[in-house]
Amino acid sequence: ITLLTDFGTEDGYVGAIKGRILSKDPDIKIVDISHTIPKYDVRSASFNISNFVDYFPKGTIHLSIIDPGVGGKRKPLIIKTDNFVLITPDNGTASFIFESYRCEIFKIKTDWLKWVISDTFHGRDIFAPAAAELAIGKSIEEIAVPFEGEALTFVAKAKMIQNNKWELNVLHVDHFGNIITNLKKNQLEKNSDLKNCRIQIGKIFLHGIKKSYSDVNKGECLLLWGSSDYLEIAQNKGNANAFFNLTDKKKLFFEF
Amino acid sequence: ITLLTDFGTEDGYVGAIKGRILSKDPDIKIVDISHTIPKYDVRSASFNISNFVDYFPKGTIHLSIIDPGVGGKRKPLIIKTDNFVLITPDNGTASFIFESYRCEIFKIKTDWLKWVISDTFHGRDIFAPAAAELAIGKSIEEIAVPFEGEALTFVAKAKMIQNNKWELNVLHVDHFGNIITNLKKNQLEKNSDLKNCRIQIGKIFLHGIKKSYSDVNKGECLLLWGSSDYLEIAQNKGNANAFFNLTDKKKLFFEF
Amino acid sequence: ITLLTDFGTEDGYVGAIKGRILSKDPDIKIVDISHTIPKYDVRSASFNISNFVDYFPKGTIHLSIIDPGVGGKRKPLIIKTDNFVLITPDNGTASFIFESYRCEIFKIKTDWLKWVISDTFHGRDIFAPAAAELAIGKSIEEIAVPFEGEALTFVAKAKMIQNNKWELNVLHVDHFGNIITNLKKNQLEKNSDLKNCRIQIGKIFLHGIKKSYSDVNKGECLLLWGSSDYLEIAQNKGNANAFFNLTDKKKLFFEF
Numbered sequence: 001i002t003l004l005t006d007f008g009t010e011d012g013y014v015g016a017i018k019g020r021i022l023s024k025d026p027d028i029k030i031v032d033i034s035h036t037i038p039k040y041d042v043r044s045a046s047f048n049i050s051n052f053v054d055y056f057p058k059g060t061i062h063l064s065i066i067d068p069g070v071g072g073k074r075k076p077l078i079i080k081t082d083n084f085v086l087i088t089p090d091n092g093t094a095s096f097i098f099e100s101y102r103c104e105i106f107k108i109k110t111d112w113l114k115w116v117i118s119d120t121f122h123g124r125d126i127f128a129p130a131a132a133e134l135a136i137g138k139s140i141e142e143i144a145v146p147f148e149g150e151a152l153t154f155v156a157k158a159k160m161i162q163n164n165k166w167e168l169n170v171l172h173v174d175h176f177g178n179i180i181t182n183l184k185k186n187q188l189e190k191n192s193d194l195k196n197c198r199i200q201i202g203k204i205f206l207h208g209i210k211k212s213y214s215d216v217n218k219g220e221c222l223l224l225w226g227s228s229d230y231l232e233i234a235q236n237k238g239n240a241n242a243f244f245n246l247t248d249k250k251k252l253f254f255e256f
Numbered sequence: 257i258t259l260l261t262d263f264g265t266e267d268g269y270v271g272a273i274k275g276r277i278l279s280k281d282p283d284i285k286i287v288d289i290s291h292t293i294p295k296y297d298v299r300s301a302s303f304n305i306s307n308f309v310d311y312f313p314k315g316t317i318h319l320s321i322i323d324p325g326v327g328g329k330r331k332p333l334i335i336k337t338d339n340f341v342l343i344t345p346d347n348g349t350a351s352f353i354f355e356s357y358r359c360e361i362f363k364i365k366t367d368w369l370k371w372v373i374s375d376t377f378h379g380r381d382i383f384a385p386a387a388a389e390l391a392i393g394k395s396i397e398e399i400a401v402p403f404e405g406e407a408l409t410f411v412a413k414a415k416m417i418q419n420n421k422w423e424l425n426v427l428h429v430d431h432f433g434n435i436i437t438n439l440k441k442n443q444l445e446k447n448s449d450l451k452n453c454r455i456q457i458g459k460i461f462l463h464g465i466k467k468s469y470s471d472v473n474k475g476e477c478l479l480l481w482g483s484s485d486y487l488e489i490a491q492n493k494g495n496a497n498a499f500f501n502l503t504d505k506k507k508l509f510f511e512f
Numbered sequence: 513i514t515l516l517t518d519f520g521t522e523d524g525y526v527g528a529i530k531g532r533i534l535s536k537d538p539d540i541k542i543v544d545i546s547h548t549i550p551k552y553d554v555r556s557a558s559f560n561i562s563n564f565v566d567y568f569p570k571g572t573i574h575l576s577i578i579d580p581g582v583g584g585k586r587k588p589l590i591i592k593t594d595n596f597v598l599i600t601p602d603n604g605t606a607s608f609i610f611e612s613y614r615c616e617i618f619k620i621k622t623d624w625l626k627w628v629i630s631d632t633f634h635g636r637d638i639f640a641p642a643a644a645e646l647a648i649g650k651s652i653e654e655i656a657v658p659f660e661g662e663a664l665t666f667v668a669k670a671k672m673i674q675n676n677k678w679e680l681n682v683l684h685v686d687h688f689g690n691i692i693t694n695l696k697k698n699q700l701e702k703n704s705d706l707k708n709c710r711i712q713i714g715k716i717f718l719h720g721i722k723k724s725y726s727d728v729n730k731g732e733c734l735l736l737w738g739s740s741d742y743l744e745i746a747q748n749k750g751n752a753n754a755f756f757n758l759t760d761k762k763k764l765f766f767e768f
Contacts, residue, residue, distance in 0.1 A: 002527065008292075008431030010300075012307030015258065015289035016483075019311030022287070026313050031534070032288065032544065033527035036520075039432060040493055044522075051524030055531030055636070057538050068493055071468020119468035121483035124311070175520030176551060212583020212631035227528075227633035237552055237580055264548075264687030266556075268563030271514065271545035272739075275567030278543070282569050288544065295688060296749055324749055327724020375724035377739035380567070 001030050001131050002056065004045060004064040005123065006037040013121070017065070017128045024132035040068040042092045043154070047172045047180070050096035051228050053084055063131045064088040065123035076108040076126050077151065078134075078144050085140070087131050089122070095153045105151055106144035158183035158254075164192075168199075168252040171230060177239030178232050181252060185229040197256030199223055199233065201244050206233065213237070257286050257387050258312065260301060260320040261379065262293040269377070273321070273384045280388035296324040298348045299410070303428045303436070306352035307484050309340055319387045320344040321379040332364040332382050333407065334390075334400050341396070343387050345378070351409045361407055362400035414439035414510075420448075424455075424508040427486060433495030434488050435502060439510060441485040453512035455479055455489065457500050462489065469493070513542050513643050514568065516557060516576040517635065518549040525633070529577070529640045536644035552580040554604045555666070559684045559692070562608035563740050565596055575643045576600040577635040588620040588638050589663065590646075590656050597652070599643050601634070607665040617663055618656035670695035670766075676704075680711075680764040683742060689751030690744050691758060695766060697741040709768035711735055711745065713756050718745065725749070 001021060007013040014035050021028055033052060037045050045066040053062060060083075067074075067089045079086040079094050081101040087108075088094055097103065108130050110117060117125045133143050158168045158181065168181040188194075198207045210222040213236045221240060226232035231254065233240050257277060263269040270291050277284055289308060293301050301322040309318060316339075323330075323345045335342040335350050337357040343364075344350055353359065364386050366373065373381045389399050414424045414437065424437040444450075454463045466478045469492045477496060482488035487510065489496050513533060519525040526547050533540055545564060549557050557578040565574060572595075579586075579601045591598040591606050593613040599620075600606055609615065620642050622629060629637045645655050670680045670693065680693040700706075710719045722734045725748045733752060738744035743766065745752050 002530075004527075009290045010292045010294065011428070011430045012289065012304035013430070013483075015260075015287075015304070015308030016311050018258075018287050018289075019308050019313075019316075022316075023311060023313045026285065029538065030287070031527075031530050031542070033524065033530070034521045036522045038522065048524035048527070052527030052531050055528050055535060057531075057535045060531075060534075069470050072470030118483040120480065120488075124483065172523070174523045174525070175518075214581050214584030224632065227525075227630040227636065232632075265546045266548045266550065267684070267686045268545065268560035269686070269739075271516075271543075271560070271564030272567050274514075274543050274545070275564050275569075275572075278572075279567060279569045282541065286543070325726050328726035374739040376736065376744075380739065 001028060001061045001063055001135055002033050002052075003030060003035070004033040004037060004049065004062070004066070005035045006039050006041065006045070006066045007035050007123075009035050013123070016121070016124045020124055020128045021132045021135070024129070025136050028132060028135045037066055040066065042066055042068070043156075044172055045093050046095045046097075047156075049086070049093065050100065053086075053097070056084065058083050060084045061131050061134050062086045063127060064093050065127055066093060067091070067122060070122050071119040074152075075147065076122060076130070077147060078106040078108060078130065078140055079151075080104040080106065080140060085134060087127055089127075090147075090151050092152045092154050094151065095156060098151065098153050099156075105147040106140050107147040108144045112143055156182050158187060165253065165255040168231070168254055170246060170252070173241045176234070177241040177243075178226065178234045179240050179244065179246060180226055181231045181233070181254075183231040183254060185225050185231075192256060194256050197223075197254065199231075200253040201233065201246070202250060204244070257284060257317045257319055257391055258289050258308075259286060259291070260289040260293065260305065260318070260322070261291045262295050262297065262301070262322045263291050263379075265291050269379070272377070272380045276380055276384045277388045277391070280385070281392050284388060284391045293322055296322065298322055298324070299412075300428055301349050302351045303412075305342070305349070306356065309342075309353070312340065314339050316340045317387050317390050318342045319383060320349050321383055322349060323347070323378060326378050327375040330408075331403065332378060332386070333403060334362040334364060334386065334396055335407075336360040336362070336396060341390060343383055345383075346403075346407050348408045348410050350407065351412060354407065354409050355412075361403040362396050363403040364400045368399055412438050414443060421509065421511040424487070424510055426502060426508070429497045432490070433497040433499075434482065434490045435496050435500065436482055437487045437489070437508060437510075439487040441481050441487075448512060450512050453479075453510065455487075456509040457489065457502070458506060460500070513540060513573045513575055513647055514545050514564075515542060515547070516545040516549065516561065516574070516578070517547045518551050518553065518557070518578045519547050519635075521547050525635070528633070528636045532636055532640040533644045533647070536641070537648050540644060540647045549578055552578065554578055554580070555668075556684055557605050558607045558609075559668075561598070561605065562612065565598075565609070568596065570595050572596045573643050573646050574598045575639060576605050577639055578605055579603070579634060582634050583631040586664075587659065588634060588642070589659060590618040590620060590642065590652055591663075592616040592618070592652060597646060599639055601639075602659075602663050604664045604666050606663065607668060610663065610665050611668075617659040618652050619659040620656045624655055668694050670699060677765065677767040680743070680766055682758060682764070685753045688746070689753040689755075690738065690746045691752050691756065692738055693743045693745070693764060693766075695743040697737050697743075704768065706768050709735075709766065711743075712765040713745065713758070714762060716756070
């Protein structure tokens with residue numbers, strides 16, 4: 001079971017979740033991914049999930065609890081793909097998963113739970129126990145029913161607005177200040193000629209695509225395909241996000 | 257063994273502790289709870305411990321090293337309850353545990369330790385090794401003696417100052433800025449009528465108890481019973497602590 | 513396998529690394545040391561590694577990925593000592609290890625890797641897979657060749673500038689603000705008389721060496737041998753680094 005939350009690590013919340021899982025079976029393997037996803041930031045969670053699920057062994061259960069709507073009407077989901085299972089509230093966290101994998105969607109039942117369900121901590125009382133049940137070999141059908149209706153999702157891909165001109169958004173800013181845009185390499189035609197490409201960030205232009213951060217001098221900015229093949233704006237040994245001071249609203253244009 | 261410290265994660269300290277445990281037996285399971293308890297904050301540690309111990313399997317060893325008095329006169333304790341063991345310096349960390357569980361208290365001996373004990377890092381040199389010994393099946397009596405004298409504790413419960421009027425303190429502010437008070441649900445009589453209850457925070461009043469954060473609009477404040485049944489002041493998708501700017505000294509009054 | 517990175521925990525990067533390791537064998541034990549080493553800070557990484565390697569069981573594989581030069585010319589190394597293996601880019605991370613242990617150095621080959629190597633994430637694509645191979649019992653020779661040339665290192669020890677007068681640098685500032693200098697206890701002669709020793713920090717002098725933080729009053733500064741036997745400037749329950757506002761350039765002088 002992997003664990004992704006926005007709980008931070010200064011409280012006992014993550015502990016309660018781990019305890020609930022291990023009390024089902026102390027041999028279940030829990031892998032911390034992150035507990036410092038920005039608070040309530042479903043979009044960031046969604047992108048980050050897409051960065052690691054491919055690297056885990058078949059059958060891994062990914063548990064993601066970024067849940068600003070806890071206690072409200074959003075449903076607790078189990079999303080089954082060929083290789084893994086994702087357990088998450090129905091709030092858009094699974095957007096990137098829906099786009100890239102064949103998914104079956106289930107809604108977690110609560111009749112099998114043996115405790116009072118807190119209105120503010122479904123992570124501990126519903127999601128973690130569901131993950132634990134699957135981890136010890138229970139079938140999804142025993143704790144969930146097929147989900148009817150449409151799961152929440154947001155489309156995140158870059159849009160081509162003219163021939164070879166694209167409008168991009170910021171998907172995520174990472175720990176190093178790298179600005180990851182929503183243009184994925186495979187959205188461009190395979191033989192696109194990027195020699196003269198450029199990106200416009202406000203009034204600044206960056207030209208050409210580099211291979212790695214160290215291809216430019218310290219402090220210089222560059223454009224590259226990041227480790228998940230999204231177009232990324234970076235500054236060698238610096239912080240591109242601090243440098244460009246991007247707001248959510250600023251649009252980026254890429255052309256070649 | 258669970259691990260709760262205020263060591264932060266930017267140094268090798270947590271690593272030294274984990275290494276010391278695993279060098280006793282690499283198969284011991286270590287579960288990180290938190291390493292970012294506010295520095296020296298025994299009160300926060302004490303509250304957080306009470307939030308997760310109930311969820312772990314019987315026999316779990318909880319190791320808590322928030323130890324501002326390291327090298328001084330405070331004693332290293334092992335606290336045994338029916339379901340778990342807590343290893344901690346005698347500095348109040350166990351206050352909530354003393355209040356809620358039947359406890360036997362032991363003082364760790366040091367004659368069985370085979371290395372020089374650093375004056376500044378008993379976590380690595382005393383507490384972690386003690387946890388490892390218990391984890392591989394040694395009895396408490398082999399590494400500790402019954403503790404004589406009184407263990408340090410602070411009483412943390414809310415006080416009723418008039419009929420149905422309570423004076424509260426802040427117990428903890430969590431990662432989301434939720435203000436957790438020291439009034440626990442079971443301190444009120446079971447059939448208390450809370451329909452017209454209100455809390456006074458400085459000059460502001462909050463009325464009624466909601467069930468979950470999403471019962472009010474984004475940015476609105478509310479009162480609810482938190483996931484550990486303490487009365488909690490929250491702001492939907494916001495940060496109640498930043499909103500109210502509470503200082504430690506401000507008193508809260510709850511009446512119904 | 514232990515894990516030390518500067519990746520932070522707000523992205524999916526650490527997850528990708530853990531997944532890559534576990535997909536080789538889900539039973540490999542991964543121990544988080546830290547993911548919040550200051551960005552690109554090879555010096556801090558190097559010091560922190562020296563603080564925990566001695567405490568882990570024989571045969572542990574330590575994986576350290578602080579890699580500002582990723583995609584550039586620096587080589588991926590495997591460093592073998594009698595008790596452990598360190599996998600790291602050749603950028604000085606291993607300086608303290610080179611100083612204290614007999615080391616054999618290897619360069620990781622890449623011909624055995626079955627995927628496209630990203631230019632920005634060798635942690636996921638080279639270093640973690642190498643660690644996983646060793647963890648399942650492969651020999652170093654199968655995935656690496658002896659390293660020719662000189663591995664990058666920086667000398668970090670304090671210098672004696674006059675009889676019993678030393679010039680020190682700051683090695684690391686820890687989570688508590690303790691200033692750890694590069695004077696190690698064993699650099700002084702065994703019978704040195706430190707009764708009248710003092711350290712000069714700008715215009716301030718601290719006299720004598722204490723045993724533990726609690727030997728002085730709250731808020732008072734002191735000098736002591738830290739838990740790894742380096743001379744350390746601390747403030748009881750405070751933050752010495754904030755107090756002295758040291759810059760990297762300020763020199764420290766210790767005499768006795």
